[in-house]
Amino acid sequence: MLEVAILGFLKEAPLHGYELKQRIAMLTGHAYRVSDGALYPAILRMEQRGWIVRHQERGEAAAPRQVLTLTPDGEQELLRLLRNPSELEISNSSQFNVLLAFLKYLQPAEQRAVLKRRLEFLEGARSFFQAGGKPVKLVEEADPFRRGMLQMAISSSRKEKAWLREMIEVLGE
Amino acid sequence: MLEVAILGFLKEAPLHGYELKQRIAMLTGHAYRVSDGALYPAILRMEQRGWIVRHQERGEAAAPRQVLTLTPDGEQELLRLLRNPSELEISNSSQFNVLLAFLKYLQPAEQRAVLKRRLEFLEGARSFFQAGGKPVKLVEEADPFRRGMLQMAISSSRKEKAWLREMIEVLGE
DNA sequence: ACTAACATGTAATCTGTTACATGATTGA
DNA sequence: TCAATCATGTAACAGATTACATGTTAGT
Numbered sequence: 001m002l003e004v005a006i007l008g009f010l011k012e013a014p015l016h017g018y019e020l021k022q023r024i025a026m027l028t029g030h031a032y033r034v035s036d037g038a039l040y041p042a043i044l045r046m047e048q049r050g051w052i053v054r055h056q057e058r059g060e061a062a063a064p065r066q067v068l069t070l071t072p073d074g075e076q077e078l079l080r081l082l083r084n085p086s087e088l089e090i091s092n093s094s095q096f097n098v099l100l101a102f103l104k105y106l107q108p109a110e111q112r113a114v115l116k117r118r119l120e121f122l123e124g125a126r127s128f129f130q131a132g133g134k135p136v137k138l139v140e141e142a143d144p145f146r147r148g149m150l151q152m153a154i155s156s157s158r159k160e161k162a163w164l165r166e167m168i169e170v171l172g173e
Numbered sequence: 174m175l176e177v178a179i180l181g182f183l184k185e186a187p188l189h190g191y192e193l194k195q196r197i198a199m200l201t202g203h204a205y206r207v208s209d210g211a212l213y214p215a216i217l218r219m220e221q222r223g224w225i226v227r228h229q230e231r232g233e234a235a236a237p238r239q240v241l242t243l244t245p246d247g248e249q250e251l252l253r254l255l256r257n258p259s260e261l262e263i264s265n266s267s268q269f270n271v272l273l274a275f276l277k278y279l280q281p282a283e284q285r286a287v288l289k290r291r292l293e294f295l296e297g298a299r300s301f302f303q304a305g306g307k308p309v310k311l312v313e314e315a316d317p318f319r320r321g322m323l324q325m326a327i328s329s330s331r332k333e334k335a336w337l338r339e340m341i342e343v344l345g346e
Numbered sequence: 347a348c349t350a351a352c353a354t355g356t357a358a359t360c361t362g363t364t365a366c367a368t369g370a371t372t373g374a
Numbered sequence: 375t376c377a378a379t380c381a382t383g384t385a386a387c388a389g390a391t392t393a394c395a396t397g398t399t400a401g402t
Contacts, residue, residue, distance in 0.1 A: 029326060037362070041384090097322050163321050167321065191352065211391075213355055214356090235397065236353040238353070
């Protein structure tokens with residue numbers, strides 16, 4: 001996820017680490033804040049793999065900025081990651097949203113394939129949420145907190161499925 | 174998150190590891206599947222800390238089940254975790270949902286405090302989602318994938334805030 | 347005969363969190 | 375003067391992923 005986000009934002013424009021951190025926080029609605037101890041080692045790793053290069057620039061304040069630019073290899077890696085999402089990236093909303101944020105870089109047929117995988121996941125007879133081990137229907141759930149969860153989950157799932165179906169049709173075949 | 178889920182489900186009833194895995198998957202709408210390499214070491218850790226005890230039972234098929242029971246210490250730990258959620262657990266929807274699933278074990282005033290923290294997070298002037306570094310309004314977002322993200326995020330956020338306000342009022346003062 | 351579900355674990359490796367470490371600029 | 379924002383990094387530790395390892399039972 002971190003890697004997709006870094007590569008994705010760098011494809012849009014060269015950025016330095018601090019800026020990446022802010023954009024990732026915004027992208028996820030501040031639900032995920034990258035820590036320095038995750039970000040800077042990740043940048044270093046990706047530099048060593050040849051996906052990004054850095055050049056120094058004097059900072060606005062404080063330490064000099066390490067401006068990061070995507071290499072052709074990095075771009076290929078981004079596309080590869082977007083084309084082949086893991087099960088986690090398909091099933092987890094936050095992870096999937098990161099994919100969605102950079103899906104524009106794929107071809108329509110590839111975009112369609114990713115959206116279809118997400119739709120199939122959501123459509124799967126997964127009857128989520130349960131109390132005593134068995135799936136629970138909204139009306140049967142007595143706990144108001146779980147009722148709330150269920151209600152919100154059902155409503156967002158419905159909305160997302162409708163949107164996915166529409167997009168898949170537009171991207172069309 | 175894993176620990177809250179394990180302790181929470183075990184407060185409902187003694188369970189073995191495999192069953193815990195299934196319940197956690199259901200709880201999260203299959204968005205999060207605990208791997209064996211995460212679950213069993215976690216169980217061992219929690220046993221060593223005195224939060225759970227195990228007793229063997231012959232398996233229905235396969236290996237003998239290690240049925241896990243919550244100790245009084247484990248129960249205290251669960252309550253402690255529910256009362257003092259981290260920023261991540263407040264800000265991340267999936268994490269927050271796990272809290273919600275076991276919030277019934279807290280006192281109304283404590284429940285209220287947790288819901289209020291979540292509401293404050295959602296209400297914060299965070300203007301989430303962005304394209305070029307600045308917050309973006311729905312109408313200004315050209316990328317259909319990001320538009321979709323934004324739309325769905327706005328709608329679920331609205332729904333959740335309304336629900337939180339209602340619950341907070343019901344829980345009183 | 348094979349696959350899925352049942353059931354538990356370990357080991358290598360990777361990644362993340364948290365805390366430490368440093369230091370400049372801007373605004374209250 | 376103090377806090378916030380800017381800006382980058384390292385180190386100790388905890389935790390997760392993936393693959394390995396083993397074996398049964400029920401259904402097709």
